[in-house]
Amino acid sequence: MGTVESGICADFLVEAREIVSQLGEQMVVLEHTPDDRDCLNTVFRGFHTIKGGAGFLDFPQMVSVCHAVEDRLNAARSGERTLDAGAFDATQQAIDLLADMLDAVATGVTLQPPPESLLDALRLPAAAPAASAPAAAPPTPVAVAVAVERAADPVEDDFDFEALLDSLHGKGGVPGSTPAPAAPAPAAAASPPAGSPAPVAVASHPAARPARAVAGESDTTVRVDVRRLDAMINLVGELVLARNRLKTIRPRLRDEELDRAVTSLDVATSRLQSAVMMARMQPVGRVFSRFPKLARDVARQLRKSVELVVEGADTELDRNLVEALSDPLVHLVRNAIDHGIEAPAQRLAAGKPESGTVRLSAQQEGDHVSIVVRDDGAGIDPEKLRRSACDKGLIDQEGAARLSPEECLQLIFLPGFSTRSEVSDLSGRGVGMDVVQSRIRELSGSVQIQSEIGHGTCFTIRVPLTLAILPTLLVELEDDVYALPLVRVVEVLSSDPGRPMVLDGQPMLDLRRRPLPLLSLRVWLGLPEAPLSAQTCVVLQSGEQRYCLAVDRVRGREEVVIKALPRTLRGLPGYAGASLVGDGRMALILDVDGLLRTGLGKER
Structure with missing residues (x-):
C-alpha cells in the first residue's frame, strides 16, 4: 500500500477494533433484552461500518462475514425474523472471527475465507416463520445478564472513517461492499441518569457508540501516535531527574534567588508531569x-x-x-x-x-x-x-x-x-x-x-496509576542507594527498634507484641553484618504478610524514573528496576516480594 492507503488502513484498524470490542458486550445485552431496538440498530451499524472500511481496503473475507451478520440483523430489524439462540451464537462467533482477521491484517497475514458453517448459521431458512413467532429457546439453561454503570459518552475521535469514505466516494455505496437494506435510523441514545453512580437495571445496556460530533466539537480532540507520548514521558522523566538534582544541590549553595528558581521549576515540572500522564490515561x-x-x-x-x-x-x-x-x-x-x-x-x-x-x-x-x-x-x-x-x-x-x-x-x-x-x-x-x-x-x-x-x-x-515515575523511599547501605516502592512501606522504626529473637531459625522482631520476620539487607547482599542497634528498620508489606528490613540509613522520599536493570542484574530475584537519584548516583529499585521470598532462605 502507498502512504495514504497505509495511513487509512491503520486508522481503520483502530476504529474497527474499538467497534469489535463493543459489539461483544452489546450482543450480550441484546440477547437479554431482544426488544431493545436502539441496541439492535447500534449493533447493525457497527457491522456496517466495519464492512464499509473492509470493502474500501479490499478485504472481501471480512466483508463476507459482516454482510452475513447484517442480513440476519436486518431481518430482525424489519420484523421478518426474530433472533434465536443460534443467531446469537453465530453472531458472537463472527465477532471473534473479525477480531482474528483484524489481528491478521495488522501483522500482514493473508486473510482466509470465513467458514461456510458460520455463514450457513447466519443465513435465514428458506421459509422463515412469521414475525410473531417466539424465539427458539436456548439449547442450554443459561442466563447471562449484564448490569453496567452508565457514564457519560466518551468524546468522539476527530478521525471518522465512515466520513472519510463518504468524502472519497460520495454518499453512495463503498466499492467491494453490498449496499445495506434500508432500515429505520437508530433512535437517540438515552441520557445518562443523573446523580447516583449506582449500576442501572439489568435490562439496560451499555452506552452505544456515541453519535457523530456536531460541527466544531471534533476540533477539541486529536489522535496522537503512542510513540510520541512515550517520547514525551521519557523527556519528562529526564526533567524530573534534573529537578531532583537541583533540589539536592540547592541547600549547599544557600542562594535565595536560586531557591526561588528551583521552587518555580519544581512546581512547573510537577504540573507538566501530571499533564503528560493524563494524556496517556485510558x-x-x-x-x-x-x-x-x-x-x-x-x-x-x-x-x-x-x-x-x-x-x-x-x-x-x-x-x-x-x-x-x-x-x-x-x-x-x-x-x-x-x-x-x-x-x-x-x-x-x-x-x-x-x-x-x-x-x-x-x-x-x-x-x-x-x-x-x-x-x-x-x-x-x-x-x-x-x-x-x-x-x-x-x-x-x-x-x-x-x-x-x-x-x-x-x-x-x-x-x-x-x-x-x-x-x-x-x-x-x-x-x-x-x-x-x-x-x-x-x-x-x-x-x-x-x-x-x-x-x-x-x-x-x-x-x-502509572509505571513511568515511581514514588519511593530511598535507603542507604554503606555508599550505595536503594529504592523501595513507597506503596509497600508501612512505617519506619526508630534507629534502635529492640533486640531480635529467633523462632524456628528465623530472626524475628517483636513489633508491638506482633513478631515480624526480620531481614537484613546486608545479609541478603552478602555484606558483613552490623548490630541492629546501629541500623534502621523499615516495615514492608508483601501480600498479606509484613516484615522488617534492616538498612544502614533511611534517606527519605523521592520520585524516581524507572529504568531497565543493568544486564548483569536482569532476571535476578529481588530487583525490580533502576534509576538515577538526586545526587546523580544510580539506585537499584528493590522487589519487596522477591526480598521476602529469597531473604527468608538466607536468614535461616
Missing part, C-alpha cells in the same frame, strides 16, 4: 468491555446462570497498565464463573438465587487504582487448600499446621497449586494463579484474596 472500560461476552461464553459452556455487574468502567489508568491487566482479569473473571459460581441446582439447594453474580469494579484510591473481582459463589475452603498443598508436596505438614485460615488462602498463588482433580478447558482456581500474581507484581501492584465459605470470594488488585 478508562479501564476498554478492558471491561470484553467481559460480558466472556461471561456469556463461559456460562453457556458450563450451563450456569450468571449476572455480570460492571462498575467504575470510567476509572482511568496509564494505557500500558490497561493493556497489561487484560490477561490477569480474564483469568479471574473466568475462574469466578467456573469455580466460584455454583450450578443452578446447587444454588437453589443452598437457599441462594438461581443466578449467581460476578461483580467487576474499579476505583481510584490516591495514586493507585483498585480493581475488584467478587463472586457470591461457594467460596474457598482454607482446609481444602491446606490438604491439597500438603498432598502435592508444596508445603510440609508441620509448616501447613501453623498456617492461619487467611494464610491458607495465599497457598492458591503457589506454582503448580490446584484443588481440581480433573483437567478441563477452563482452568480451575489455582491453575495459573501464580502467573496472575507474578504479572501483577511486575506492574508494581499487589493482589489479595478474601473468601468466606458459602458466600463467595473476592480478589482485589491494586496497581499504580
Whole structure:
C-alpha cells in the first residue's frame, strides 16, 4: 500500500477494533433484552461500518462475514425474523472471527475465507416463520445478564472513517461492499441518569457508540501516535531527574534567588508531569468491555446462570497498565464463573438465587487504582487448600499446621497449586494463579484474596496509576542507594527498634507484641553484618504478610524514573528496576516480594 492507503488502513484498524470490542458486550445485552431496538440498530451499524472500511481496503473475507451478520440483523430489524439462540451464537462467533482477521491484517497475514458453517448459521431458512413467532429457546439453561454503570459518552475521535469514505466516494455505496437494506435510523441514545453512580437495571445496556460530533466539537480532540507520548514521558522523566538534582544541590549553595528558581521549576515540572500522564490515561472500560461476552461464553459452556455487574468502567489508568491487566482479569473473571459460581441446582439447594453474580469494579484510591473481582459463589475452603498443598508436596505438614485460615488462602498463588482433580478447558482456581500474581507484581501492584465459605470470594488488585515515575523511599547501605516502592512501606522504626529473637531459625522482631520476620539487607547482599542497634528498620508489606528490613540509613522520599536493570542484574530475584537519584548516583529499585521470598532462605 502507498502512504495514504497505509495511513487509512491503520486508522481503520483502530476504529474497527474499538467497534469489535463493543459489539461483544452489546450482543450480550441484546440477547437479554431482544426488544431493545436502539441496541439492535447500534449493533447493525457497527457491522456496517466495519464492512464499509473492509470493502474500501479490499478485504472481501471480512466483508463476507459482516454482510452475513447484517442480513440476519436486518431481518430482525424489519420484523421478518426474530433472533434465536443460534443467531446469537453465530453472531458472537463472527465477532471473534473479525477480531482474528483484524489481528491478521495488522501483522500482514493473508486473510482466509470465513467458514461456510458460520455463514450457513447466519443465513435465514428458506421459509422463515412469521414475525410473531417466539424465539427458539436456548439449547442450554443459561442466563447471562449484564448490569453496567452508565457514564457519560466518551468524546468522539476527530478521525471518522465512515466520513472519510463518504468524502472519497460520495454518499453512495463503498466499492467491494453490498449496499445495506434500508432500515429505520437508530433512535437517540438515552441520557445518562443523573446523580447516583449506582449500576442501572439489568435490562439496560451499555452506552452505544456515541453519535457523530456536531460541527466544531471534533476540533477539541486529536489522535496522537503512542510513540510520541512515550517520547514525551521519557523527556519528562529526564526533567524530573534534573529537578531532583537541583533540589539536592540547592541547600549547599544557600542562594535565595536560586531557591526561588528551583521552587518555580519544581512546581512547573510537577504540573507538566501530571499533564503528560493524563494524556496517556485510558478508562479501564476498554478492558471491561470484553467481559460480558466472556461471561456469556463461559456460562453457556458450563450451563450456569450468571449476572455480570460492571462498575467504575470510567476509572482511568496509564494505557500500558490497561493493556497489561487484560490477561490477569480474564483469568479471574473466568475462574469466578467456573469455580466460584455454583450450578443452578446447587444454588437453589443452598437457599441462594438461581443466578449467581460476578461483580467487576474499579476505583481510584490516591495514586493507585483498585480493581475488584467478587463472586457470591461457594467460596474457598482454607482446609481444602491446606490438604491439597500438603498432598502435592508444596508445603510440609508441620509448616501447613501453623498456617492461619487467611494464610491458607495465599497457598492458591503457589506454582503448580490446584484443588481440581480433573483437567478441563477452563482452568480451575489455582491453575495459573501464580502467573496472575507474578504479572501483577511486575506492574508494581499487589493482589489479595478474601473468601468466606458459602458466600463467595473476592480478589482485589491494586496497581499504580502509572509505571513511568515511581514514588519511593530511598535507603542507604554503606555508599550505595536503594529504592523501595513507597506503596509497600508501612512505617519506619526508630534507629534502635529492640533486640531480635529467633523462632524456628528465623530472626524475628517483636513489633508491638506482633513478631515480624526480620531481614537484613546486608545479609541478603552478602555484606558483613552490623548490630541492629546501629541500623534502621523499615516495615514492608508483601501480600498479606509484613516484615522488617534492616538498612544502614533511611534517606527519605523521592520520585524516581524507572529504568531497565543493568544486564548483569536482569532476571535476578529481588530487583525490580533502576534509576538515577538526586545526587546523580544510580539506585537499584528493590522487589519487596522477591526480598521476602529469597531473604527468608538466607536468614535461616
